[in-house]
Amino acid sequence: MSHDTLSTREAGAPSATAASSASAVSPTAGRVRPLGTSAVSLGAGLLQQWQGRNRERTIPHTIAQLRAAGNLDNLRTVATGGEAPYRGRYPFLDTDVFKTLEGLAYELARDDASAESREFFEEAVALLQGAQADDGYLNSFFQHPGSQKQPWSDLAWGHELYNLGHLIQAAVAATRQLGDDRLLDVATRFADLAVQRFGPHGDPEVCGHPEVEMALVELYRLTGIADYLTLAGLFVVRRGHGSVKLSVFPAEYFQDSAPLTELPSVTGHAVRMGYLAAGAADVAIETGDDALLRALERLWDDMAATKLYITGGLGSRHSDEAIGDRYELPSERSYSETCAAIAVMQWAWRMFLATEKAHYLDTFETVLYNAYAAGLSVDGCAFFYDNPLQRRPDHQQRTGAEPDGELLRRAWFVCPCCPPNIIRWTSELQDHIAATAGDTLYIAQHATATVQSDRLSLSMSTAYPWDGTVTIDVTAAASAGPTELALRVPAWCHRAEVTVNGSRLDAAPRDGWLRLDREWSVGDTVLLVLAMPVRAHGSHPHVDATRGSLALARGPLVYCAEQQDNKGDLDDVVVTAADAARATLAEARLTPEGTESVILTVPAGIAPPPAPVLYPELGSASADAPGTTATVTATASAPEHSSVTLVPYYLWGNREPGAMRVWLRQR
């Protein structure tokens, strides 16, 4: 194949100086274009802390786990023609290497990566080059000696195209961030095989696990080769016609029960759904497919209105790791897989790029600081696979098998999809901060960062999410004409004040954007103050799981109560919406490894321990003798006055095992 269209084609070893690296998602069409990776650098603040922890803790931990679990050995056996049996249970274990490589591409480009990171990168790239079959095929599970299955014999569960997707994403990152196209050569050879096999003239099939769609679009964006976009589009439109060969799980699990454009609501396996929707958004952006985009907007709106947890988590069921019915949002059985959180953010980002709408970024932010962030321990070396919103006092650790609702995070999993997904996503955070469209520079997420667009360079400083004040200094400005600076005002914020060079502007956000359109000069300072009161949220009356309960939040952060900070059974804590108004804030470092956070103390009652009756009779009358008065027993005793201490949800489960509640009983 030809790579003529590719600008960064200098082969060779990693370089830390790829100057104008594109961001993870780099559309060639759509309303908004993200700034390239090198145009945004995170500065002191929570996101930068996360990125540092990722580099210093999570990546070394994951590399060690991948080595110990055999993920590299599997590739080595294939590359060297060895005889060792495949290690691990699943056919997608190569992807954990790919996701790690994707994150490493960013970290190596930042020039402060460790020697072991460089060594892992080099070793893995060499193994992948060596393991790839002559026809381009690459999957160590199927290629392994003694494999019971033939390549492509089980598209429903084989994950081969899912593997290809993650390989492409690693390769694209390495090319963009490092100018290193060794992985790209491997990925394009595999992608070309996929085009040949499943393209317009190939088998009209789809992978059981969507992922390759967004990867193929990105490969198209990088290479300009239309075949990849075409194949991505085919995978999107083919799905939903019952072509996935089912066993055990239903068609909904694979999003194969109806085409995306006809699907009534997001459904099935949550990660599959999110990846598919994100890939479809990429296709819609590049092809200008308005009908597809409208379907995605409809599915998103429905999801946001009926199926997302208040933490931004997606997936209400452990069974099938599935999205539930509308309003089925049980706290203790929230699955909210960490990978699904990433998928929702990927989808959200693409929808913003396609539409310019701020509400996608609001949800992105909710997911980022809650459902996603909870997936990783404070020390960066332990993970939640699922992210419940409640842990009951008697919750028992499962003994001796795979994790499922564990008390605390775990170092690794038999299915380790989440840890390396966190790695790559954290490495890419700066790619999701700012974007441009024409003369507008959008600040999508508030963080301490430097931002360089063609027209305007900024230095932003904030203690977000702990504080709502953002200071923005203009460090460079185009001389020709005005530039619109569009600052996102999250929907949770009811009072946003902005001053420019000390002068208060009478600007109100429209559709979530506060737009400052003027000729900027170096030295200009914008001060954005987002009021960040503690809020009490109820839930839609059709949500049975949280009826009569309140969740407290401040800014983008959802809060929770952990037993260790509180007296009395958390199940007996009762609060009122007005209690939120009387919250007191305090800075606290919950664990030695952790950073300062804001905790809340809220007036609350402690209800007396309830009578041990599961279904108390509240009223009855002789229906045999109409007219008899019902006996309604009053059961409520006055609660004891007390208070409840709340910590950011994402920090839960970092200290002692114990009960936890996001939703507190409403008095």
Place this chain on the structure above:
Amino acid sequence: MSHDTLSTREAGAPSATAASSASAVSPTAGRVRPLGTSAVSLGAGLLQQWQGRNRERTIPHTIAQLRAAGNLDNLRTVATGGEAPYRGRYPFLDTDVFKTLEGLAYELARDDASAESREFFEEAVALLQGAQADDGYLNSFFQHPGSQKQPWSDLAWGHELYNLGHLIQAAVAATRQLGDDRLLDVATRFADLAVQRFGPHGDPEVCGHPEVEMALVELYRLTGIADYLTLAGLFVVRRGHGSVKLSVFPAEYFQDSAPLTELPSVTGHAVRMGYLAAGAADVAIETGDDALLRALERLWDDMAATKLYITGGLGSRHSDEAIGDRYELPSERSYSETCAAIAVMQWAWRMFLATEKAHYLDTFETVLYNAYAAGLSVDGCAFFYDNPLQRRPDHQQRTGAEPDGELLRRAWFVCPCCPPNIIRWTSELQDHIAATAGDTLYIAQHATATVQSDRLSLSMSTAYPWDGTVTIDVTAAASAGPTELALRVPAWCHRAEVTVNGSRLDAAPRDGWLRLDREWSVGDTVLLVLAMPVRAHGSHPHVDATRGSLALARGPLVYCAEQQDNKGDLDDVVVTAADAARATLAEARLTPEGTESVILTVPAGIAPPPAPVLYPELGSASADAPGTTATVTATASAPEHSSVTLVPYYLWGNREPGAMRVWLRQR
């Protein structure tokens, strides 16, 4: 082995005239002994209707399904040394034949069984005789040509001892009900192999699925051979020490995380838990193991107070088909497997026999008329595997794979454990009506029936559960001394009136029993009137799933609303506890095949359609500026006055697919 201790040892073809047949559970110790099968006959009423439907519809349907699904063919292949591959996915498909045979033993003894039932019985018995290996082993999955697994190589998932258990229960039923010991010869040969292999001098292992424990005890009761009781006891005490080899599922799933006597709460796979507890109760009864019995009472009390659905269903999770944490009782995801309902009744019955306590029978009754009865369609030919308490309006039928929360019942399952379990249990209903202890005759369940004990014969007549009046005529009475007639007064009944020969007695129930101790004469008539008002139940404040909701019940029946009977979204129906007092009753036949039932109409409000906001903000204040008053938005509009029509929960899903709710929003 010797069968000298066996009284009914005449071999031969089925006989319909086994006069003094023992009931399904026939303890030799314990507080209470059930009356034998032939001593209780059901008369006109709901239970008799169920038994008739079982004989006329469910058994023929199941026989046809078993033939079509290959369960008999699997045995035939082994018996004839054939080469046909094993049909079906699971290694326990022989048990569906065994459970059917167990039920057929009862039906053939009642002399009105069909020719096809007799034919199936004869054919299956012959195949089992032919398929049994020389050493007594019998499991067509493992014996099948081409089986990938060796016998006993996978105790965790092989289900071989589970198979033995159901074989024994069929054999015991055939011997007791028909005097036919052909199956008993097969079962004892297999049981003797198990004794040899896993007895005191064998491998200290347990089956992954408890069931054989209660069967072995019953085999001991029938044969008097102590080895079987010893082995059952070993299986009980061995479990809980981590001996089950785990894969995917945790030790809790197999009740192998802690010994029963130390287990804090019922846990893991619900059916396994119930069968284990029932078997342990049998062991405790026969061995007089008080510590074990106390542990079972503790586990039961905890379950009844924290883990049972209001329908009596057990099992809150689809994932692992598991019991959840305490108070984890989500309506829409209630698993409440039909087999678990049977297991809970089996456990309850044995606890009653061990302790004489009526509350076990109250739960038995709740399960019988709700969680259990819901498992079967009105026409007797379709089944729910799981029994949710709510179906949301947008609940989607799963497309193309195994059932999991289907809209309506299904004719059969890939894992068809429930249908033949319903068959045997329905055939044995009369075994759970009456029992004796010394001079006391206990009426455990109210039904139209004739009951013959040594001291007293009764003819009971009632429209129960539709009406609480029970008329009891004495048809025979011992001349020597008084007999105590103990009538159960369910805990739901707050006003029980009893008259004897027209004279009102001033008797009050104690611990659930109304005891009438007198010298009875033929012609005496007892009239028991159990007041049966409509009740509204709330739930314990720690049950998040049903907070702010009410469930309506009348007598033993829990009611539910189905969309087809009601205007407006069921999720918007709001009721008060006092509304229950104003319920009106009506007789209705919901489907042409069905029988008359009582439906309720209750005053209710229809709340206006709620705003489409998932997590409305109810109050907030600037915590940055303490003292600011919270803004609490009133969201409740006055509901429209209306009413809601409720049908017995067990009858739901027999007409149109649609929404259903047991728990209604409390106004």
